[in-house]
Amino acid sequence: MMMTKTHSSEKVPLWRKVLSGLAEAPPTGLLGLVVLFTYLFVIVFAPWLAPFGEATIVADAFAPWSAEHLLGTDSLGRDIYSRLIYAARNTVGITLMATLLAFVIGGALGMVAAVVGGWVDQVLSRLVDMLMAIPLLIFALLLLMIFGSSVTALILILGCLEATRVFRLTRAVAMNVAVMDYVEAARLRGEKMLWIIRREILPNILSPLFAEFGLRFCFIFLLVSSLSFLGLGLQPPTADWGAMVRENAMLITFGRVTPLLPAAAIAILTIAVNLVVDWFTHKASGLSK
Amino acid sequence: GSTPSPSPKRGGHFRLGLSRGSTTDSLDPARFSDVFMQSVGFAIYNYLTEVTPEGELIGELAESWEPAPDAARWAFKLRKGITFHNGKPLEAADVVATFNHHRGEKSQSAAKGIVDPIESIETDGTHTVIFNLKAANADFPAITSDYHMAIMPATDGKVDPNAGIGTGGYILEKLEPGVEAVVTRNPDYWKSGRAWFDKVSFLAITDAAARTNALRTGQIDAMDRVDLKTVNLLKMDPNLSINNVDSDQIYYFAMDTQAKPFNDNNVRLALKHAIDRQDIVDRVLKGYGRLANDQPIGASYLNYADLPQRQYDPDKARHYLKKAGYNSLSVDLSTSDAVFTGAVDAAVIYREHAAKAGIDINVKREPADGYWENVWMKRPWSMSYSSPRGTADWFFSQFFAEDANWNDTNWQNERFNTLLKAARAELDAGKRQEMYAEMQALVHNQGGWVAPAFSAYVSAATKAVGHGKIATNRDMDGNRIAERWWFEG
Amino acid sequence: MNQLLMTVAKRLGLGLFTLLIISMVIFLAVEMLPGDIATEILGQMATPEAVAAIRQELGLDQPIVSRYFDWLSGLLTGDLGQSLATGQPVLELLDDRLINTLYLAGTAALISVPLALGLGVIAALYRNTLVDRAVSMFTLSAISMPEFFIAYVLILFISVQLGWIPSMSKVDADQSLLERLQLTILPAITLTFVTCAHMMRMTRAAIINLLSSPYIEMAYLKGLGPWRIIVHHTLPNAWAPIVNVIVMNLAYLITGVVVVEVVFVYPGLGQLMVDSVAKRDLPVVQAASMIFAATYILLNLIADVVSIVSNPRLLHPK
Amino acid sequence: MIDEKDETTNRPILEIRDLIISTEGRKATRQLVKSVSLSLAAGEVLGLIGESGAGKSTIGLAAMGYARDGMRISSGEVLFKGTDLLKLSERKRRQFRGKRIAYVAQSAAAAFNPAHKLIDQYTEAAVAHGVSDAATAENEAIELYRELGLPEPETFGQRYPHQVSGGQLQRAMVAASMACHPDILVFDEPTTALDVTTQIEVLTAIRRTIRNHHTAAIYITHDLAVVAQIADRIMVLRSGELVEEGKTEQLLEQPKQEYTRKLLSVRNLHKDDTGSGEVVLSVDSVSAEYKPGVPVLQDISVQVERGRTVALVGESGSGKSTLARVVTGLLPPVKGGIKLHNAPLTPTLKSREKDTLRRLQMIYQLPDTSLNPRQRVREIIGRPLQFYLGLKGQEMEQRLKELMAMTELEEYFLDRFPHELSGGQKQRVGIARALAAEPDLIICDEVTSALDQLVGEQILNLLLKLQKEIGMSYLFITHDLGTVDAIADEVVVMRKGKVVEQGRKTDVFSPPHKDYTQKLLNSVPEMDPQWLNKLLAEA
Numbered sequence A: 001m002m003m004t005k006t007h008s009s010e011k012v013p014l015w016r017k018v019l020s021g022l023a024e025a026p027p028t029g030l031l032g033l034v035v036l037f038t039y040l041f042v043i044v045f046a047p048w049l050a051p052f053g054e055a056t057i058v059a060d061a062f063a064p065w066s067a068e069h070l071l072g073t074d075s076l077g078r079d080i081y082s083r084l085i086y087a088a089r090n091t092v093g094i095t096l097m098a099t100l101l102a103f104v105i106g107g108a109l110g111m112v113a114a115v116v117g118g119w120v121d122q123v124l125s126r127l128v129d130m131l132m133a134i135p136l137l138i139f140a141l142l143l144l145m146i147f148g149s150s151v152t153a154l155i156l157i158l159g160c161l162e163a164t165r166v167f168r169l170t171r172a173v174a175m176n177v178a179v180m181d182y183v184e185a186a187r188l189r190g191e192k193m194l195w196i197i198r199r200e201i202l203p204n205i206l207s208p209l210f211a212e213f214g215l216r217f218c219f220i221f222l223l224v225s226s227l228s229f230l231g232l233g234l235q236p237p238t239a240d241w242g243a244m245v246r247e248n249a250m251l252i253t254f255g256r257v258t259p260l261l262p263a264a265a266i267a268i269l270t271i272a273v274n275l276v277v278d279w280f281t282h283k284a285s286g287l288s289k
Numbered sequence B: 001g002s003t004p005s006p007s008p009k010r011g012g013h014f015r016l017g018l019s020r021g022s023t024t025d026s027l028d029p030a031r032f033s034d035v036f037m038q039s040v041g042f043a044i045y046n047y048l049t050e051v052t053p054e055g056e057l058i059g060e061l062a063e064s065w066e067p068a069p070d071a072a073r074w075a076f077k078l079r080k081g082i083t084f085h086n087g088k089p090l091e092a093a094d095v096v097a098t099f100n101h102h103r104g105e106k107s108q109s110a111a112k113g114i115v116d117p118i119e120s121i122e123t124d125g126t127h128t129v130i131f132n133l134k135a136a137n138a139d140f141p142a143i144t145s146d147y148h149m150a151i152m153p154a155t156d157g158k159v160d161p162n163a164g165i166g167t168g169g170y171i172l173e174k175l176e177p178g179v180e181a182v183v184t185r186n187p188d189y190w191k192s193g194r195a196w197f198d199k200v201s202f203l204a205i206t207d208a209a210a211r212t213n214a215l216r217t218g219q220i221d222a223m224d225r226v227d228l229k230t231v232n233l234l235k236m237d238p239n240l241s242i243n244n245v246d247s248d249q250i251y252y253f254a255m256d257t258q259a260k261p262f263n264d265n266n267v268r269l270a271l272k273h274a275i276d277r278q279d280i281v282d283r284v285l286k287g288y289g290r291l292a293n294d295q296p297i298g299a300s301y302l303n304y305a306d307l308p309q310r311q312y313d314p315d316k317a318r319h320y321l322k323k324a325g326y327n328s329l330s331v332d333l334s335t336s337d338a339v340f341t342g343a344v345d346a347a348v349i350y351r352e353h354a355a356k357a358g359i360d361i362n363v364k365r366e367p368a369d370g371y372w373e374n375v376w377m378k379r380p381w382s383m384s385y386s387s388p389r390g391t392a393d394w395f396f397s398q399f400f401a402e403d404a405n406w407n408d409t410n411w412q413n414e415r416f417n418t419l420l421k422a423a424r425a426e427l428d429a430g431k432r433q434e435m436y437a438e439m440q441a442l443v444h445n446q447g448g449w450v451a452p453a454f455s456a457y458v459s460a461a462t463k464a465v466g467h468g469k470i471a472t473n474r475d476m477d478g479n480r481i482a483e484r485w486w487f488e489g
Numbered sequence C: 001m002n003q004l005l006m007t008v009a010k011r012l013g014l015g016l017f018t019l020l021i022i023s024m025v026i027f028l029a030v031e032m033l034p035g036d037i038a039t040e041i042l043g044q045m046a047t048p049e050a051v052a053a054i055r056q057e058l059g060l061d062q063p064i065v066s067r068y069f070d071w072l073s074g075l076l077t078g079d080l081g082q083s084l085a086t087g088q089p090v091l092e093l094l095d096d097r098l099i100n101t102l103y104l105a106g107t108a109a110l111i112s113v114p115l116a117l118g119l120g121v122i123a124a125l126y127r128n129t130l131v132d133r134a135v136s137m138f139t140l141s142a143i144s145m146p147e148f149f150i151a152y153v154l155i156l157f158i159s160v161q162l163g164w165i166p167s168m169s170k171v172d173a174d175q176s177l178l179e180r181l182q183l184t185i186l187p188a189i190t191l192t193f194v195t196c197a198h199m200m201r202m203t204r205a206a207i208i209n210l211l212s213s214p215y216i217e218m219a220y221l222k223g224l225g226p227w228r229i230i231v232h233h234t235l236p237n238a239w240a241p242i243v244n245v246i247v248m249n250l251a252y253l254i255t256g257v258v259v260v261e262v263v264f265v266y267p268g269l270g271q272l273m274v275d276s277v278a279k280r281d282l283p284v285v286q287a288a289s290m291i292f293a294a295t296y297i298l299l300n301l302i303a304d305v306v307s308i309v310s311n312p313r314l315l316h317p318k
Numbered sequence D: 001m002i003d004e005k006d007e008t009t010n011r012p013i014l015e016i017r018d019l020i021i022s023t024e025g026r027k028a029t030r031q032l033v034k035s036v037s038l039s040l041a042a043g044e045v046l047g048l049i050g051e052s053g054a055g056k057s058t059i060g061l062a063a064m065g066y067a068r069d070g071m072r073i074s075s076g077e078v079l080f081k082g083t084d085l086l087k088l089s090e091r092k093r094r095q096f097r098g099k100r101i102a103y104v105a106q107s108a109a110a111a112f113n114p115a116h117k118l119i120d121q122y123t124e125a126a127v128a129h130g131v132s133d134a135a136t137a138e139n140e141a142i143e144l145y146r147e148l149g150l151p152e153p154e155t156f157g158q159r160y161p162h163q164v165s166g167g168q169l170q171r172a173m174v175a176a177s178m179a180c181h182p183d184i185l186v187f188d189e190p191t192t193a194l195d196v197t198t199q200i201e202v203l204t205a206i207r208r209t210i211r212n213h214h215t216a217a218i219y220i221t222h223d224l225a226v227v228a229q230i231a232d233r234i235m236v237l238r239s240g241e242l243v244e245e246g247k248t249e250q251l252l253e254q255p256k257q258e259y260t261r262k263l264l265s266v267r268n269l270h271k272d273d274t275g276s277g278e279v280v281l282s283v284d285s286v287s288a289e290y291k292p293g294v295p296v297l298q299d300i301s302v303q304v305e306r307g308r309t310v311a312l313v314g315e316s317g318s319g320k321s322t323l324a325r326v327v328t329g330l331l332p333p334v335k336g337g338i339k340l341h342n343a344p345l346t347p348t349l350k351s352r353e354k355d356t357l358r359r360l361q362m363i364y365q366l367p368d369t370s371l372n373p374r375q376r377v378r379e380i381i382g383r384p385l386q387f388y389l390g391l392k393g394q395e396m397e398q399r400l401k402e403l404m405a406m407t408e409l410e411e412y413f414l415d416r417f418p419h420e421l422s423g424g425q426k427q428r429v430g431i432a433r434a435l436a437a438e439p440d441l442i443i444c445d446e447v448t449s450a451l452d453q454l455v456g457e458q459i460l461n462l463l464l465k466l467q468k469e470i471g472m473s474y475l476f477i478t479h480d481l482g483t484v485d486a487i488a489d490e491v492v493v494m495r496k497g498k499v500v501e502q503g504r505k506t507d508v509f510s511p512p513h514k515d516y517t518q519k520l521l522n523s524v525p526e527m528d529p530q531w532l533n534k535l536l537a538e539a
């Protein structure tokens, strides 16, 4: 409340800070940002950028690269270039949401465990141990049964699955912050746990969380499509990169590069995300050389 | 397929990569479920009857059989001088025990439904078995060729289904479920000109790419289920031959004829006209298949009726839709790659076709795990497939009769049911043909199947492997690849 | 030292308790999943009578609680029961496959852990240089590919085009260690690609995180070379986070490699688990899950112990 | 032990000429060291003093050709026996570091690698530079350990850093710096973090080592009294510039510059007794423990009257902070009780009323860890206002300004993050935060020990001013008797969890003393360069 009231009096407007932040950015971080914005652009303008529809069958199967079909067609005769573009739109959103969900659940509980400690921590930690120890397949099938197979369910399931990993990390780093004097000061003041977590702990553990985010994002990306055999989530003919790799994977056996295209799309995104993440974590590590 | 070689050669270690092996595979023929154990089964066991590559039913362990006196009672005469791998001579009691393994209250056999029509079995001397049926059935001998009905030796009137002992051309050396089965040639095999290899390994290779690579790098000699997406690339390998075996394995979309909107035959007809069957064959099967005609009986069946092929016709589809009172229609179609490879693709293509007729097909990919329990026969419209049955009666009884176990369209057609019963007891071939033709027309015009295609069995082998005409009744030469194939000299 | 033993004992106890809970959860989960062994074995051929007969024979008509306790008492007496699908003793089914899985995981770990550590150290040493970027990009690209895809690419080059190593890794108990190694190497390399990035990035991050510590500055001021500083002064203090990630990946190598097993036709536990879940073969699922869960708990415990041992403050309390 | 030394004392062994060090980065660079020159003769000890942030450490490190991360040596020369270290390659430079010029860091606890044994950290440099093999180095280490009065010198090296006390660790660091028999030692505030008694031990050890080995040294500190004991010559620095330079006696007796005079005139605080008789806090025979059966506090009774300051003194680990934790409710006592305004306090924090919490505030030793680095000053100080008093909007703004004024902070600091403030400013923010709650009593746990003298002085003044103006009471924890003398009304001397002596400051600090109190008192360095000598002679 106080903050909202007084923010107006802050001297530096946000855009200024962003700009000065950008000016400080290392070239690799900038490169990462440029790539991310390119992806964003593609996602927003997919229908205008794609020459053909996402599901429309436009030619013979596996048509070669040509002026009309820049990257050829897939096994059903759909334009690969167009599907690549639409796939960005379909998967990035889901992955992002699932990753965020994982970080919200895992992060929140991890911080609670670290701050409250004692038996709450024990119970949560053992619970997470358990969830991680239950084989993925059974876990996924069980969640599938509970939540169904919609996109929402997919996001929920991925979020729950990955939240366990995020929990462990968050708990570990939050533990280090929870023993700081300023947290003790907040306790002495009589602050509620929520406030302590939100205002005292969270701002201080963002950078390791960011680093983890960069990798988790990629893991979830791949999980999205590897869970599709369970009938989860994205419904055909919706394109997603993981599925595109999967659908065309056999081709690589014969040395054809088609499946490399969606794989490269994922790889470039992962690298870009991590370049940006590197920039953030490096900023937080206190090193500049 | 390649041209049959004139000179089969004995010997060699044949390594066969098969797609559907599982760690839960069991030697018990009552539990054979897929091509892997079926192929092993046909290597180590014999059956009463055998379907030839030409599709003819001949005796295997049975020398002959005849209805005595009507089609409700069948007497099978066994060949003499055949011994099991353990040295026990084959006798009628073994056959009785084998069949009883599948029959009865306590039966746990997947073939229980098939042997249900048998009222009782008795022996007449050591080499004659008599089956008393609950109702007349002219096609009964065919079911004794079913892959579950492997003849096993009996002790005290019971068989040991897990012993793996048969009368077949190969003796089981080891079975490691989900990994491999190894058999060696039965030196005392009673058939001549069969079982050429010294040793056969059946390798469970689930992944199509893994099978393909194994074949290309010479780690296996033959494989089933070639990946159709890349079959054209595989064809370029000069050392390999691709066997395209026409079959009556059918892929279909099953509508619940009691559920809205499919309870209106006009809607069913609209959907049947809204699919471009040739496009499915071309794009999903890559040409390795034939058009189907919305009913299961294909050209290989004795009682096949050559009905006019239904065409893709969006206008007609619209017409039927209007007749049913719809301007446009939106329906859910449940599918999964558990149905067959490319099932989801087929649904997606169908969706494109139907869109031109104003029908919006909403493809729902369901979990592969539990598809057959939760989706098939439970959702109003789902995808399924079926391998061919020996006879039209067999197929109709299992899928279209009012009380059929797998009446996946919930179809209740009085005329059809009457005809089905009558045809069973009818011994006159001409009349039977008429009756079956009418039944096929009924399914074609009023049934709940949208059946776009019969798929071919596409397998591959190195050029070093030889074989005769390949049977079409089941995959991998009627599952008898170990018995029928050989290495070229 | 005594305290360490106490911690380990306490965690082992908790681990056993967790295992117990997991066994219940899995029992319940498989129970809740649609279908059971009877319908799955018979598949499309299932008739209600046959299904009922199988259920009765296998005791599936008993209430779940009593079945669970039967299983538990069996477990306590060392009897894991029999596979419902094949009737084979579960122990026999698991035996070879467990060894295979451990062999593959071990080989993969032997390659990937030192490699990841090495790359992580190099990346930290040459941080923000071209070398660092190259290492990061390479490993990140590797984890961006689904594992089966990496496997296909490897097979294409090494098996199909060069013909060095067979594409199928069909190991069995009769092979010599060397033969086995040859067959295991491709799947192991694939898994290396899959796991390397995570461990490498964490190593790099953990090291860089310590580089601003006063004792690192002190090491510079002692005139030590950069290699010695990273390896001798930073790494020993960075073990805790690194080991945690290593352990996560080891757990993955043991419990999560079914895709690699399928592609390389490697007879490991993963495939057994998947098949058994599909067929609802409860005793096998249960046994395999227990192995996986125990692996996980044990590895986590090891991570904790290593964290303690690598930290003299905890190992040698005042 | 002593290897060849440059005997010509008139020729400097180290010369720094026109050294300019600036920050690195894309932003406009700032000069941290502005053209400083110095020279050091063999065997000479040069004291480098100045307020925090003056650039002392930066220069000390530059003497080794090293610049911290984020800084760059932009120009100048660092000549070691004529060789310009700055012109050498990194690899060549490494051969000087540790070998010819060695460094003793401010906090040995942080500068020793926690993962290795002390002996290994001793021999490491010697082996790496090829000065001797591990066995020889180990023997030398034992010799040095003995020389430095470390316990059980033969096995001392087998311990890990955390297994020895702060003073011992600092001595071990001095020993380690000698491993290669360097020509020059750079001491960077080696005693600042230590309590008075330990400080003496280390100081003595350092002096003895330098003398015995005839090593030249640069001694960095912000404590004039300390440098007076050790340096031949002193340079006074401020904001990266040389203020004044001279022989130790001369500089202490006749400082030329105003700034130097100010440095010298510290500890001139004085306070009058301001008792009122109204007891704010009373601690009644409290015992406490972290682990059952291991008492950390035994039977402590302390009373704080309104408007008065009770100082809690004692060596490290004597339980001072623990008592603060018991009072604040972080650690429930196993025995005894605490009353605030004669009303008993519940033992645990959770069960205390918001208003009770408000009345008791705390200021921590290290502003770096007690202020959240991700919160602006406005939020740090504003939060208690909002939380306890429910202020918002204009009212809040008003009060914030008052608090800033009261703690002598500029108003525009409100929008800064802690790391954008100097150490003294940060500590003042901590005080403002405590004051914001309008408490009855503030517990100050070593609030000045991390600050340099000038800044510490300002803080103490501020506390005194507040006491005078609003009658604040303090429970003041410290190990610095100088501070106690300056601000306390009453003193409680603690040792090993027990009260050794307790009473009015004038009583406690005037003879006859209890032994332990006497020792504490003797250990406070005085500005007299002969003080240490005298003290050692007495002992």
Ligand SMILES: Nc1ncnc2c1ncn2[C@@H]1O[C@H](COP(=O)(O)OP(=O)(O)OP(=O)(O)O)[C@@H](O)[C@H]1O
Binding pocket: D023, D024, D032, D050, D051, D052, D053, D054, D055, D056, D057, D058, D059, D068, D069, D070, D071, D222, D452
């Ligand atoms: N890594 C860094 N990057 C940029 N500036 C720095 C860095 N470290 C310190 N500074 C700045 O350099 C100046 C000199 O710092 P230095 O550490 O030499 O001071 P000091 O005299 O040793 O102070 P103290 O008594 O606090 O140790 C200070 O203003 C400080 O803010």
Ligand SMILES: Nc1ncnc2c1ncn2[C@@H]1O[C@H](COP(=O)(O)OP(=O)(O)OP(=O)(O)O)[C@@H](O)[C@H]1O
Binding pocket: D290, D291, D296, D314, D315, D316, D317, D318, D319, D320, D321, D322, D323, D479
């Ligand atoms: N959280 C804790 N758990 C266990 N023991 C502790 C804990 N905190 C302090 N101790 C021990 O309690 C004793 C008293 O510690 P305390 O921090 O009160 O000392 P102090 O007088 O404040 O010392 P310093 O001057 O170093 O701050 C010490 O022996 C210390 O090791």
Ligand SMILES: [Mg+2]
Binding pocket: D056, D057, D058, D188, D189
């Ligand atoms: Mg300094």
Ligand SMILES: [Mg+2]
Binding pocket: D320, D321, D322, D445
């Ligand atoms: Mg303390």
